Amino acid sequence: MHLDDKLTPAYFQETPVQVASTLSTLFTASNLSIKVFNLKNSSSEPEIVNTLDQLKGIDIKVLNNKTSALVAGGFDCAWHDLSEYVVKDNGDTPHEDSGISEMKKLWKSSSRITQAIFTHGGQRACVGDLAANMVILDVSNPKDETAFGKVLEKVKVSGEITGLAYSYSVDLLAVTVADGGLTIYSLSSNTPEKKATIGTILADKRIALTHEMGLVDDDSDMSDFSDEDDDSMVTESTLGGGKKQRNNKNNLLKFAASKTVWNPVGDILAVPNKNFKIDFYNVANWSAPTFSLSAGPLHHKDYVSALGFSPNGKYFASISLDKLLLIWDLATKKVVGRTNIPIIGSDITWPDDSSIIIGSGKGQILTIDKDTFNTLVGQRPIRETNEEIKEKVNNRITGEDSDDMGEDVLQSNDEENEEDVNLDRPTSQDLDGFVIDDDDNQRYYGEEDSNRRNHETMSESTELTDFNKRARKEKAGDSHLYRLSIKSGWGRSLTKPFSVGSTPWGGSDRRYLAITSVGCAYTVKTQDFFKITVLFFDEENHRKYFFDDLVGYDICSINDQGSVFATSGYKKNKGFTARIEYKDHSNGRGGETQWIREVTMRPYEFITSLSVYGNFVFVCTNKGFVRKFNLYGRLLNISMMDCIVGIMNNNDYVFTIIKRSIESGYVFNIQNLDGDYIQQEVGIPLITENDLNDDAAEVPIKSMFFSADGEPCVIRNDNLLLVLTKWRDPSSGPIWKPLLDIQEGVSRAGRGRELKAWPLGLFGDSFTFVPFRGSKNYPIFPLLTPMNVDIRIPLSYEDPDKKPRQTREEEEDAELFGDENEKEGPSTNGQTEKPENPEEKFLRTLVLAEMLNDAISNNDATDSDTVEKLQLLSLEYDKTLLIQIDDACTSGDSDDAFELCKMIRDFRALNAAQRLAEVKGMAGLARRVRDLREARVAEEEQEAVDVINSDDDI
Template sequence: MDLTKVFVSGGSTFVQHSPTTDTLYVCSNGILKIFDLTKPEQEPEVLDVITGVRSFEVGPDHAVIASKSGECHLYDLKSLKDTATLLRSPLGLMSSVFTHGGAMVLSGGLDGKLNLVDAQGSDHLLKSTVDVKEQIVALSYNDVGDLAAVSLANGDLRVYSYTAAEPTLVTTFKGMLIEGKTINDTVEDDDENDEFDDDLDLDLDNEASSSSSSPALPSLRPDWHPNGDLLAIPTRSRDIVVYDRANFSQPKFRFQPSPSKPVVDLKWSPNGKYLASAGQDGKLIIWDYKTKKSIQSCPIPVKPLSLSWSRHSDEVVVGTTAGNIGKYRLGGSKFVEDEADEADEAEEEEDIEDDLAEKATSSPSQGLFGDEDDFIIDDDGAGYVEDSGKRRAEVEPRPHKHRRVAETSSHTPSLTPLAPFSPGSTPWSSNRRYLTINPIGYAWSVKQDGYNTITITFFDRSVQKEYHFRDFSGFDVASMNGEAILLAKSGYKSRQEESRTTSTILFKSHDQSRNWQREIRLLPHEFITSVSLGPTSVFVCTSLGYVRRYSVFGRLERLEKMPPVVACINSNRYLLTVTYTSPYSLSFNLQDLEGKYYQRGEGLPVKEPIRGIFFSSDGDPCIVGEDNVVLVLTRWRDPLQACWIPILDANEGIGEVAAGGNVRAWPLGLFKDQFSFIAVRGSQYPSFPLALPSEMEVKVPIGESKEDKDGEKDDEEEAEVDKGNKPPSAEEELLRTIVQAELLNDAIANDDVEDETAEERLAALSIKYDGALLKLVGQSCNEGDVLDAFYLATKLRDDRALAAAAKMAERLGLAGLVRRINKVREGRMEVE
């Protein structure tokens, strides 16, 4: 092992490699040194950092340090500046790690609190706090599954899920780790010996180690495998035990033989093939994941403290307790990666990223695998990375003018500016994206080396358990319900190819009882734009207007051709498709699952991008456009009568229900009179972890000015406003009640409502209708507008409401109005 003195003053030395570049970061004694490994002769850059370092973590562009003083600092590795103090704790912090693709930082320490802080926003808001009621000594984060392994001073290891805004405890390993007698002085700048529990040494060696000869502290930090599935744990019995996150009840395997002394640190290699461990026995051991055994060992001249792998997985750097670092290069051809191949793969990945960035704003649903045309089933789990073919554009000469004319001939179909669409999907950000979000839950994907990991998470975890799987196809279109998820590889990256391509659709039930996969041969320039999963049917739509209906068992049942499809959604009875008409307009079709049309080729009053499309809880089609106005389709069961009614301006409504500014509503669904959404703060798209759904009451955007509202308030309403509850205006309430009653009455008449309380709700809406009219009658009476008051009174349905209107007129001395209202009452009684 090559040993290098980095800090003359000695001290605990932490090492970290950059995950994206050939850069080594070495931190100790308030100094961070940055080494460019491609220029070994060059002097390192130096950055002053906080002293008393307890943990040091490096992300793509930033580093985070937790200190014994209780502060967590964020550093910009490009500008070499201290960016922010993310957290201050009254007691010392033990560990801080990046989470959610580097967007957040999770910290824990002696106060026993797990704090999640926003690392990207300017305010660095505290997102969540979990009181574990025990001193926290180490953290390890699974960025693929958003799982945090939390090591506690009492020897317990807990795993928390951070897939949602509120963390949840997944499992607890009781007494798994070496128990610490005292944690307050576990890491000292001057390499002091610390007291840890020696009971295990007494048990195994029949004698305790003396403090004078005690090696480095045993590790309490487990490490997650790069694929996100496995967790390696250094146990108090000196075994290195590996658990699969799919089953924490029993170990998946153990590395053999066990180290002779407790492990000081352990790290998986970036390619996941090896595990490196440094122990109190002064040995660096390389373990092979495939054989589960040690394959190489090397003595460490100085007490080890931390480990880090190079991004090529061919070298391990050891940080020590004396200011040194040791470098150990894995021997043998089978350990050394082909650098030329890696350079090609890295360049290919950069090409794909550049192409994705070009379409990020207009196509939020692009996938990972670029121009890959063929679907490959990975039977052995080895994965693959194909040549994306991006260099073709660089080597082809610019076509001559006559070539351009030929390319736009009638034989080549014109390409519509469409992109794959999934409800709630987001573009890639920090190697992760949401494939779909709906009121049930969400599917999200994380990029890895040669494949993606897709995780399905539910808002109500008591109903379904979160699960994940590897995606070797590059699925970029999705739809899910309470029973299953439907995924598709759109083929969007191959849309300019002149030959036919193959796409793949995958159906997976949440309980894993029914899974199937089908391939679809697409025409040249064709790609899948949208998929929809209903209780009994699966729909797959393409950019050339082909609509395929499958059963939930994977049988093709219907094929239809229509204009290019932008988006689709289906309920248990109906299918809504949005089609492309021109660059300035969209159309919609509404049909039952057997193909009978209720509305066909009707204009849609929204512009792209479509932000949300769904059926309400009463079965009515709803759509949200770029203006965030929620539209619901009324009278759609009658030919030529369909009408889109705006029932909510989400931009206006979010300001009334959410505190603070710069908040957006990400649409999810409409449940009776409540609009469900995700509150998005300071961003265009939902971030990780995803906030829990919120609700706001629908409110017809009638364009009412603030003065109009103020003029209608009485003393009681002003009191409500003072409390933060803004009462709706009588006009808005009347319009909203009419729309809701019309929708519900139509659904009941056509037996399309599954809610048993539908009749009761309709009766309640009738009462609300008369109540809103009475408010307007009262306003007209107060203003002396007798004609308007009488006009409104004639619209009252219930005789008791007419009697109330007459009493209001009588109190104001409007005798003529009273007589006219009474005549209306008498006329209705005679008819009855």
């Protein structure tokens, strides 16, 4: 097939062209210019955007009608706002003027920059240079001049960076260096972590780099290289030795691919091997390729120069330096399209699943449109010539060139059939499980087949499966995009699905499903479904895992033992079947699916909250149903309440928040695991407005959890931490106590008012949170390392916007990202934290003591450490009173001091109060304290006598 008529000048000088596209818009980039083409109107002229003088790469990110670009080249990295250039779905362009794009310089390196890519849903940028620097930049808010472009991390890698590839679904970064080495880094934490080193498997670009940068003086000039020079297509190995041949080889080598490519799902990495084949690695195992598309008589006979997956992951395109384009069917690993092209491809983009655009090294682009593509993949099966078959057989006999043999060469029919059967097996554990085929999905998960399975093998409305079964894929086009339903069982929804620590999409392609003190789970939008990743703060006991989500889980609960996911059915109308899946990660397991159940919701019913802890999983709905499952998926109990807003449980109790109607407030219930009520429908002081100026919040809490001592805690939307006390006795009235204004606590501890906190848990008198910055009121990616702050009873409100800045930004960064020279204890501009307020410390100690005493009295805390903690709190309680007594004596108020003395519990503390009064010269107060102490001694002696007499009577 001759494709010269498909070749289009990109209006560049003879420099390599990088390409990227959306369904309607093509972006081409080279030195000085970005060209934007309208794919809906091939006759239209491109828009021109001025950019860097030297350009090595471009990355495009489209989110919420905002289009951004990262460009890198020379010594600079820049950011472009290209929102005004993206072609609308109807083919219209937003404007007619060129050159109005906003460009911001992000970072300037002392060495040449080779690539810049978006990471973390477009919130950050990763830049690589030839000085082996991998730099992470903040690009979350272009309007924030102080934070935009700020360097967050800088990592030295093993060599000159020549390629970067990022997986949005699992937060992995593939870094290629000049010698062909490939290293995998995890970006799921604030500091990039090396996960695997694969070795030097790509083309060695060191010599080509020295030529390109002018560091080698020989008879060759890289600019003299011509695509049309047939001699330049001949490699050194075929021509023999000689300086001219070596130079031509080096000229050509600069176009060998140094970038790897992730599949649309993000769990398979395609690597162009220096042996002219393409290796595919699965993120579950970096020790060896999962499979390879190997070189052979019908395959590439030179270095691969460009490669890319189709958006649906079905096809894979690769181009080699000998101008050969191959289109592979990944389900069969066969070449289904093969043609020579008139250019050496330097970059590939797929606007859709049946068209390809290729950038060249000489300022041109090649378009493989739908008709041409269908002609390529629809041609008769490609057969080897007699000469090729003879060469292949000879190679097998001699054992030569074994790495270049194709997997489909001389394969028997039985072997092919066996391979096809394995490939068609519908299991997420397949090596090719990342390939999405709509026809296959309908065959395996079609409605008719699904109904048949439900009736033949399952109980009504539920399903219990093993972990190898795949989720049924919804056939509706908006399978994961819920449409608004105004009606509900009460005429309007009283709440919405709530997971502890869940965040909105917030203009990104990812969001957190849950954030707890154990870790977090987040989901990423891919082409056809979602990818869920579960991370842990304690990586020694648990390892992170991820899985394909074909049904759109939007609600989650996670703890030390396992995690449970569900499709809530929020804003669905009638006939929705919710799916619940439990995964076990105890004992270091990698998230094995233990069971899956399906529950058909009533009209306008949806799952509002989940909870997993200990041996049970609880699932609640807005219609008041509470289902209790064990860890084997067996339904143990079902009960009814009003509309349930949120639920949590520990090893002993279940805590729920409910709402009766739109006008009513919120109440809570506490039950034991058998369902008996400890407290029933008691008021809880929540606010229905959202004080954080976000959209109206249907759920009036930010988080909820049991403290380490077993007390229910709730975080209101105004960042106030409430703890429930005196609740274990059903006959008593429980009391909510405010323990901390979270934002004030973070600022007080010297972190600065710019730092925000996402709540995790309460451990004794220490509050744990995840720090974050930005204009949003929830964490973005990646999740930073948790921090602690001591609790303080909020005695008065301090507006953080009016509070003076407490620390320089550099000191905040030291707190946020770690500092080797960090001193113990919080500080503010070199000053230690101001002394504690004695009144606050008194109240705080009283609350903590009340909680521990209540737990001990009701046998919820029997270990000796708890009793010891209570004794220490009792001493602290008396100390805080002595401090206030000293203050009252200093002011001369003896009555105030005596009232405080009556609250002292320990005799030694009363003696100290008496001596304090004497030192202060308050003889009357000292006498009254002495009389008080003697009266208590007499009272205790009388009680002892009464006890002895009662024993004698018995």
